[in-house]
Amino acid sequence: MRDMKYYQYRQEELAEYIWKHGFQSTYVSYELKLVALYIANKYSLSEGEVAASLQEFLQRVDPEYTKNKWCVRLFQATKSVAQKRAALLQCDSIKMYNSEYLYVNSLSLDNELKKVVWTMMVQKKLDKYSYETQYETPYTIFSYTNNKRRLTALPRIAGIKKKTGFDLGIDVLHPLIESGLLEVVHTKGDPFKINFADQIVFEGKEIITVRDYEHIGLYWDFLCGEPVGFCEVCDFPFTKKAKGRTRKYCDYHAEKHSLGDSETDQVCIDCGKTFTRSTHAAMQIRCPACQKEHRRHR
Secondary structure (H helix, E strand, C coil): CCCHHHHCCEHHHHHHHHHHHCCCCCCHHHHHHHHHHHHHHHHCCCHHHHHHHHHHHHHHHCCCCCHHHHHHHHHHHHHHCCCCCCCCCECCCEEEEHHHHHHHHHCCCCHHHHHHHHHHHHHHHHHHHHHHHHHCCCCCCCEECCCHHHHHHHHHHHCCCCCCCCCHHHHHHHHHHHCCCEEECCCCCCCEEECCHHHCCCCCCEEEEECCCCCCHHHHHHHCCCCEEECCCCCCEEECCCCCCCCCCCHHHHHHHHHCCCEEEEECCCCCCEEEEECCCCCCCCCHHHHHHHHHCC
């Protein structure tokens, strides 16, 4: 399974994985709600049928399942199906257009800051998709969030080179404000007004398709002629090495390919249920839930 960041805009894919393999993190309430939405949409279930299916799911993944243990979370997950924001996100790609590239490239900024503007453009398209999917109302691109986690991650996602003593405010935000691309508006949630919103378009001559939302800057590097390749399996970008063998895969698929990794079904020797294991894990004879119980009583 990929890092959880991969699933931020791929909730449907994550929900399907959880439904098949069990919980993937400590945020079980959130994951249970995803599963509830997934099975409700996929199988057209009523609220009562969702509750019954979730009970079966919990009994399958939790060897210590009791009604009292899960009743509150089960109730909340079932009720989430009827809420307005009940749609699961599944945005596999964002299209970027030639006019957007030409605009960013024309800016009087160094290339590192151009990568930041490019990254912001993609992120705002993701924001628009998320908002309109969940609320089913038009979303107007005009501001950039003050979310500390997103701001802190911006240089990494843009792939800019951090010099000694790098400061996000001084080295990134201040130059964009000085150039008029961002404007401080002193609102609580979104303090930065985006003055290049009219340059973010949704039709025209497509120049590249962004699929990896954690390395958006690599797509800019590729357009600028930098040595960037794309995975033969998932089409995610990676930086090519100057020497050595020609690389074919992203880090995730390179590891799976080197191991010759694939999956197979296995019947648990304790509960008799079928689970999925790696072909390299020949000694894995218990499902994850029974294995956890087995370790506790050794």
